[in-house]
Structure formats: C-alpha cells, structure tokens
Amino acid sequence: MHPTLDPTAPSSIVRRDFLKQLAAAAAAAWATGEPRIAWAGDSKFTHPAAKADACILLWMGGGMAAPDTFDPKRYLPFEKGLEVSRMLSTFPAIPTAVDGLRICEGLENIASVMDRATLIRSAVQPDLGSILHSRHQYHWHTGYVPPQTVACPHIGSWLAKVLGPRNPVMPAFINVGQRLEGVGESEELKAFTTAGFFGSEFAPMNLPQPEEAAQSVRPPKGMDAGRFANRDRLFRSLADKNPNRDRMSDHQHQSLLRSMDNAYRLLNSPERDAFDIALEPKESYAKYDTGRFGRGCLLARRLVEAGARFVEVTTEYVPFLHWDTHNSGHETLARLHKEIDQPIATLVRDLETRGLLDRTLVIIASEFSRDALMEGKPGSNANDQTTFKVDRIEEMKHYGLHRHFTGGTSVVLFGGGVKKGHVHGQTADERPLVAIKDPVSISDLHATLMTAMGVSPKTEFTVEGRPFYVTEDGKGKAVDAVFA
C-alpha cells in the first residue's frame, strides 16, 4: 500500500480556503448519512424523504428469463421430443425463506435471503417492434426509449446530479463489469453509459474488471507514491509561478484546478482502498469469487461502504453470451445461477451485518424476460430472432427460453426501505406469461427507485429550452405498495 499523502498540504493555487470549506461541508453531510440535495429546482416538485442513501443495481444484461429465475412456472425436464408449447420453465421451483414463495432451483442462497426482499413479478416493457437488447437497455437505464433528440443521462447520473456524492471523495456513480471496447454493440452500450446532457462531471466511473479497479485510483503503473507526489508538487508549483496567474480567477481555470485537486485527493485518500478487492479477507473474498460478476458484487459492497452513491454491477452484456441465450439456454442459466447466487446473497448479508442494508437499495433487474415461444409480447409483430424453430425439442441445445419476452419480468429489491418477504404483482400461469396483476412500467420502477433515494419522480431540468424529467415526462409513479 502506498503511504497516504496529505491532500491538504499547503498550496496557494486557488481559493484553497473556499475549497476546504466546501469539502468540510460535504464531509459533514456525509457524516450524518443524509443525502445532499445538490439541486432542488423550483417549487414544482418536492423531493420525498429518502429511505436509502445508496443504490446497487445488479444488472442481468441480455434478458434474464423470469420463469427460469424468480418466477418459476410449469417445469418439464429435457427429454427427446419434448413439446415446446407445454414447457414453461426449465428449472424446478424451490422453497425460499418466505412461506409459499418459490424461486428456481440453483438460486438456493438467494432463496435464503428472500425474507429481506420485495419481489416484483409484474415488470413490463414496451414492444419496440424489433426486440433489440441495446434499445431496451437504453430504455431501462435512462427511462427513455431511444432514439432521443438529446443525449439522455443514465439513472446513475441523475442520482449523481441531484444528490451528489455521499462521500465527497468518492465518485458518485460507478459502473462495474461492463467492457465498453472490443465487445459487440459497444457503441450502443456507450450511448446510455453516459451522463448525457449533464456532462461528464456526472458520468460513470467505468471499472470493467473488478480485479483491476484498484489501478484506476492509483498512480499510473510504474510510478511510485513518492514520484506521484513530486509530480503533483511540480504541477502546483508551476501553477503558482505561472506569469498569467491573474487569469486564475477565471472560472474555467478554477474548475480545471479544482478537478485536478479532486482527482489527487481521491488518488491519495484512504477511500481508494475500497477499490482494491485484494484487500478483502480471504474467507470473505472466496464467498464472492464465482467469477467477474461475483467479484463485482464484492467491489460494490466495498464502494458503498466507502460512500459511493450509485453502483451498477453487471454480469456483462455481450451479444449471444450470458443471459442473451439464443441456444443452450438451460445449460447457460445453470452456470449463471452459480455465478450470481452466492455473491448476491453474500452481498445482502454483508450489508445487513454492517448495518447498511436498511439504507442501501439493492436491485436485481434485466432489460426483459424470456420465453420458449413468444417474441415481444402477445400480439406482437416483432421479428423472431431465434435461429431455429422447432415444435419438439430433440437436442439439449434447444432446451431453454430463447425468445425475448416483454410482457412480464421479475425485479428483486432488497433493503432501502422496501418490504421484507413481499411479492408484488403476478404473471399468468399459462402462456402467455404476462403480468396479470399490478403491472409495473419502467417509468414506475424508476419512480420507485428515485423515491426510495429521496428524489422526486418529477425532478426536471431544462435542456435546450425544454423540460426533461427523471421519469419520462415526469409521469412515473412510485409503487408505494413495495415500501415498508
């Protein structure tokens, strides 16, 4: 570990006292655990009292099939000649810590913490004609269906903008596990992994590899702490000696120096240890170590402990991989169950043990569900994107839920003021497995998330002269029934 440098070492760069006061005020807010409303707008809306201070979104990128995870239906095991139309789930149901609540086999650890969860089984998405992951992911992450005439901010950026960081040293929005270069549809992923019109101050800090997260808050590879400190000292010294010092009151110059200052502070703070999952005790590390996603959950826990506001951890969306099962769905999901089951349960228990669960909203979600037969939702004319069409399953690779289904999706919420051991909404027991009770749209789901975080669903900003709302047109309504 690098020796911690004194970030408040005297320097005369610019309005240093002011910066110190700012940092002190932010630190005080952080100490009380209260969200800091950075912007409250005019009187058109009032922010509700926050139930949670932090949010972890566990993203099942690629379309998590509800009937094979949190909403088990009629299970039929694989056999040659199995009629597809009879089969709804490829995993049997198992009991959970909640009486009468069953989820799919393979999620035993999560089942054991479902008594801390609210399970929404009736999330629905619009049918966008061609059920494309990228457009649905954009919709889920920004609240708006692309294309839009302005660059929409990610919900993490909304929280960063409206609430600011919990701990002034920590980036408010951290995105774990998604590579944005070198994977298919990376341009489409970048389109919503952004603060959009809020500008990059509110953009995600992207940490695609949890194991390498520590590097992103350390001096560059090959530079020791002493050299890093000397380099910073040289920068400050040259800024002080600059013959154009009178320009330093310029707001652009000030903001540049302030940003450099913030960066240096994070890179030298004790909080940066949170990024280093190698510092986690071995036994605890092992519980998360099911793969990149599991280690991402560990990173998320450490970041939230250190004061992050919003962390997204993804199983990673790569076309035709992971949850994007266009064949071998059953076998792939058996593997994914293993990958997510223990880390998610451990995350929930760890947050609880640390007394953080009540004020941290953990969400498991995906862009849509899957079905063995139906593309889109009932009556859809969406292109069926499966590569094969069979009425009877002859091969194991055809056993699975391979179509994109938008009529009924499961979302799990833990902590953050939601009911414990509660189920909201219901899907049909026979195909089409649509939400038949209390459907929850993306707008309403976001309104619920924002309400829990103490942000009004009607929060608006003016962009190019038009109002732009955190939930589409300010119309999202929180699902009050999920709150304790």
Next chain:
Amino acid sequence: MRAPLAALLLLLPTCASLQAVDFNHQVVPLLRKHCGECHTGNKLKGGFSMNDRNTLLHGSENGPVIDPKNPAASLLLKVVTTDDKDTRMPPKGERLSAEEVAVLRQWIADGTPWEPGFAFKAPAYDPPLKPRTVPLPQPTPGRENPVDRLVDSYLAKNQIPTPATVDDGAFLRRAHLDLIGLLPTPEEFTAFTSDQRPDKRQRLITSLLARDVDYAEHWLTFWNDLLRNDYGGTGFITGGRKQISAWLYSALVQNIPYNQFATELLNPPTDQSRGFIDGIKWRGNVSAGQTVEIQFAQSLGQSFLGINLKCASCHDSFIDRWKLDESYGLAAVYAEKPLEIHRCDKPVGRTASAAWLFPELGRIDPAAPRPERLKQLAALMTHPDNGRFTRTIVNRLWHRLMGRGLVHPLDAMQSEPWNADLLDFLADDFQKHGYNLRHTLALIASSQAYAAPTEVVSDQSGPYTFRGPRARRLTAEQFVDALWHISHSGPAKVDAPILRGKADPATIDAARSRISAAWIWGDSAAAGKIPPSGEKILLRTTWKLDAPPSSGTAVLTCDNAFTLYINNKRVAESPQWEQLTSVPLHDKLQKGDNQIVVAVSNAGSSPNPAGLFLYAEASLTNGSRASLSSNSSWEFSPSTLKGNEARLGKLPDDWKPATEVPALAPWSAAISSQGPSLLAQAAAGAHLPPRAALMKADFFMRSLGRPNRDQIVSMRPAELTTLEAIDLSNGEVLFSALNKGAQQLTARPWKDSAELVHWIYAQTLARKPTTDELTAALDALGREKPAPAAVADLLWAILMQPEFQYVR
C-alpha cells in the same frame, strides 16, 4: 406601435357602450392572474400566447381561442368554464369567478379591444431574416479591420476600454490552434517572434489558412460534430447510417463555397454526401419525433439555421415561434410517402405538405417529386436573401475563434445578438465573398479584437458584454494531436475511410508513370470472341503484403460495372465505367494474404467488349511499397454471387486464368485522364502524421469531451471534470505517451537541461519560461542529464496547466 388605426377602430365599440369593459383595469389583471404564468412573455404553453393582441388572435395549437362571429362559443370561454379536468383552464388552482367570466364574455363580445401597443411582457426579439448591409463606423487609426470598426464603436458606446493586444507567442499559439488545430513548433515560435515585419500576423493567418490539409483535418472535428458524422458509432453496425467523411474531407481541402457545401448536403449529387439528410435509421419502431423524416427537419434546422425544431416536432413549441405543422412541412420535403402529422406520438388526422420555413423567400412545390423538392429546398436554403443561413454559420465561426457566440447559445439563433451590426456585417461580408469560410475566418482572426487578451470571467450571472475573446478549451482532438506531436506516439494509420492530403502537379506526374495494368475478363473475351451482353463473372487475385499498410489506394474501373470485395467485405461498386473509382486501402488491407475479388458485369443488348482495370499501391509500415495490377495472373470464375450483400459469401471453386483484353481507346483515355490524380492524392497523404480528427473516438478522447455523434453537437463542454482529471492523472494512454516522448527527448543532444526546458515551453505554451518556472523545472529535472521519468513528469505538469489546456 402596431397598427394604430386598426386598434383605434376596435376600441370604438367600447367607447360606444356604456357597459364597456375596461381593458386595462378589468381584463389585464384577470388575464395576468389566471393565464399570465403560462401564456405571456416567452411562455407558450399549448402553443398559445396572449402576450399581445396578435398572438391572442393567432390562437393555440387547438385553433383560434376567440370566435369573432360567435363570441359566446369562443374556446377561451369554454376552457375557463368547463368542468373537464383535462381541458379546464387554468389547469390547477383557483377557477375564474362568475364575475370574471362575465368580464371576459363581455370583452370578447365587444371585439376583444386592446390597449394600443400593450403587451404583457416586452415583445421577444424578432430576428431579421434578410441580409443587411451595415455602414461601418469611422476607424481608429491602426484598427481599420471592419470587425474592429464595429467592435470599437460598441466598446465606446458601452464605455469599455479598448483591450490591449497579446504578445507574439500567445498570438502564434492562438492562431495555430484556432485555424489548424496544431501547436506551433519551437522552430515556428522562433521564426515568428524574431520576424520584424509589421504585417507578420496577417502573413501568419494567410499562411495557416493556406495549409489546406492541416486546415481540413482540424475543421473536420467541427463539421463532424455539427453534421453528426463519425467513423463508427450507433447505427453504423446495422447499416442504418452512412458516413459523409470522404465528401466532407474533400470539401474542406478544396474549400468549396458554403452555399455549394450546403447544397450538396441537402440535395446530394452523389451518395458521398447523402448521409446527412438520411440521418440514422434505427431498427424497430421509433417515436414519431425521431423518424428519418423528422430527423431531417431537425438536423437541417439546427445545423444550417440554428433553429431548434426538436420541441416543434412533437407539438407547437413553447419556447419559440415554430409550430408542429412547420416541422412536418419541412420533414415532408424529404418524405417519400405521405407523412402523417403526429402530436406527441398520436396522429392528428392531417397529412403534412412539403413546405419551407420562411415562405417569404419562396415556396416548395409539395406536388413535385422528391428530387425536385430537395433541389428547391437547397435553393431556398442558399437563397441570397436567406440571411439566417449566413448569420448562423458566421456566428459559429465567431464562437470557435472568440469563445462565445455573437448569438449565444449558437442553436438559438432567434435570440438577440450582443452586436447585431457585427453579426449582420459578417454574414453580409461572407456572402459577398462567395460564401468563403476561410475568408471569414481570416477576417475575424486579423482583427485587433481577436488579438485581445482573453477575458477573465469570474461571474457569469450578468448580461454579456464583450471585453475580449474568451478562452477556448482544447478539443479532445487538439489535445491528442498535441500529445502525439510532442511524444511521437500517434497511431500508424487513421480510421477515416478517406484519401488524405492534396496532390500537387509533380506528384500527379510521378503517378502517371506508375499506373499500369491490363484490362482483363473471362474466357468469353478470349481471342476472336466478344463477351455476351449481361454476362456476370468473378475476377480474383491474392495480394500478399510483408507488413500492414500505412496508406494505399486502388484505382479501378470496369466496363460496364463492378463490385469490389477486399478480405470478404464489399468496399466499392460502380456502374459507370467512364468514371474511375479510387478506394482507400489503409483500413482494408492487412499483413499477409489479402483476398481481392471483383464481381463484374457486362451490359448492352448484344455482345460487346468488357474489361476490368485495377491498379493499387500501398506504403507499408516497414517502409517498403507494394503494388498490384490486374493482368493474366488473375483468375476468373463464370459463377455469380448470391444477392448483393455487404459481405462476400462462399466462393465457387471453378477458377481459371483470366484473359487480357486489348484496351479500347476510350478506356485508355479514361485511365490517363483520371488515374494519375487519383493515385497522386493517395501518395500525397502517405506521409502525413496521424490526426485525432481522423480517428474513431477512444476512451481518452471521450474523457476529453469528444461527443457521441448520435446527436448534433455545436458546443462541447468547456470545463474539465474530476473524472477527466483522474484519467489525466493516472490513465495509461497519457502516461505511456509521455514516457515515450520523454525517451525521445532525452536522447536528443541538448546543451543542458535549461535548453530542454526552453524547448518544452516553446512547444507547449509558445513562450519562454520565467526565471521562477525555469528554476522549478530544473529542480525537478536535475541540471545535468535528466532522466526520462523526470522529463515525462515535467511534460505532464505543463500539460495539466490551464495555460496549456485552453487556447488563450
């Protein structure tokens, strides 16, 4: 005063009636109390304003609110009395009392009399449309530039002292970065500061703007942002979007007049410039506000006219004068099918009729076929009386050079400029100088106003007054170009699918002697035979390269038509043999075997001569050159390809040697007249250093503010953020580039460390270090032979200075 006579006549009935409603004391307070918040000033909820009598009578998006023939049936009365929650007005809060409704009813029955000249709030600025010739004030000696004459008069009127002038180094750096995007080299710094000629600044501007390639490769960033063109990104993967890169590059190198530039974008003469109006075709359903037709209206409104039609493409705008029907009218110019008007995604039951936004300049014939409508549109856009078109672009150029628009923000051209005379002068002057972009840039850059020190802005809350240029943040591309230049760390080849550079006569002559290949066909062209009409065959060869190419081009043509595939990808096609095609190869070839397949076809109604001619050459990254010519070593197959797909499918296996065909005279003429210049162009670009504007956006550039080009961007963020600062503090890209640069710098024979520090300051900041700075730098470097790590850290410490990251 608005139509006083009419207003007087309207007031007559009120005078005649004993029961007359008192407009000022009864109506105004009532309207202000219940309606003012949403329908006066610049507020137009529901597209409705009652700010003055004209706007009141104009009505809302639901039609007129006053019915003069049947006053009692007026919509205004209905909405203030109805119990329907969806339509009642005001939508929330206290209803109008019975007495108030009675006042309104009487007022409408009286003919809605209005106090002459009264408006609830001052009328919004109404921007002029037509160009205006501005008389220039008398110049102050030494400040004859028309820009200065207008600025000086403004300064005098506002009692602002005339700003000073920056020193040579600052001016040199400013002009280089603003006009060609590159830092001046230490050699250019020395030459310029020691130049004693009084007109050296003017000479500098002229010489920078004459650097066609450097200019084009800098302004490409500006235009790519404004026309949302890029080399990769959303939409390209599904073929829903086309680049205009090659056309744009050439337009900038050639400096084609801006009216021609706009014409070629709006009414594309070839597919090369079609991408702008075609927009992004998304897969699946999109909202009515984002169809390609509506994108067309939004894009050309924003890019060329500084009009934001985004609001008005969903409903009548609340913030400016544009109406839903006007957006759809413009969209219908592009539409190939009847375009149904949608309000907030729901059809309103009307079909749009093609129309131009400013009918006072002329009309588009909605009955004309699309090509004709686009032609009419381009003519109206570039109409000599369309001052909005010229004002919009000169305002953008002013912003790039001066840090803030004359109208600001740039895409709200309906707002009042801080100096209308200056805006109108620049627009008029631009038009009178043949819509020459470089002329206007030169004019602004030659002014004393441009040479003034940048304004120190500490409080932005008050109204804007001009006190000098504002600092411009280096674009991501400028920063990266500077880094590559200092560190010699740029990529070996660029991403943009264009032929870089500009050929000169000597290189064209040299190319003439190189271009050589045979015309080839299949065995239907063997001696004594003539290929049948409509014959389709494949021709192929393999081109083996010892190293990856850094540049290269293929020049080809085929009588009658060809489709060229390189390494399985379709890269070019042409049905016109008279016109040679040149294809950039740097992004298509690889080290080792490259598969070249050309699907060719003959035309005509009876057997006629057919042949393919292809000559290609490439510069390789190992320094060697390679060439390829069509000849009898190629093979042909009588089979054809399935469909016309972007990728080459499975190839047949019936290959035989190709036949060389005697060249017809017109064939040879086409090659000798067009081939050398096409080839020379590629050769001219072979040794150009990489430029960031020609690269796809990477993380580093994104973190420095290069935008996703899904939307039009006319102003990038002006400030560095914390996340960006983290990237700059520990990012791999910057750190390794600086280390590489430091290795090279320390290997050079410096007299002492001080000389190196002087070189670094000249290169990065175009000035000498002060004594204090020199001491600090030397303390960090050591006086003897500095270690590369120390040099890298000094470079970093300077690159992070505000003085470096801003053009000032």
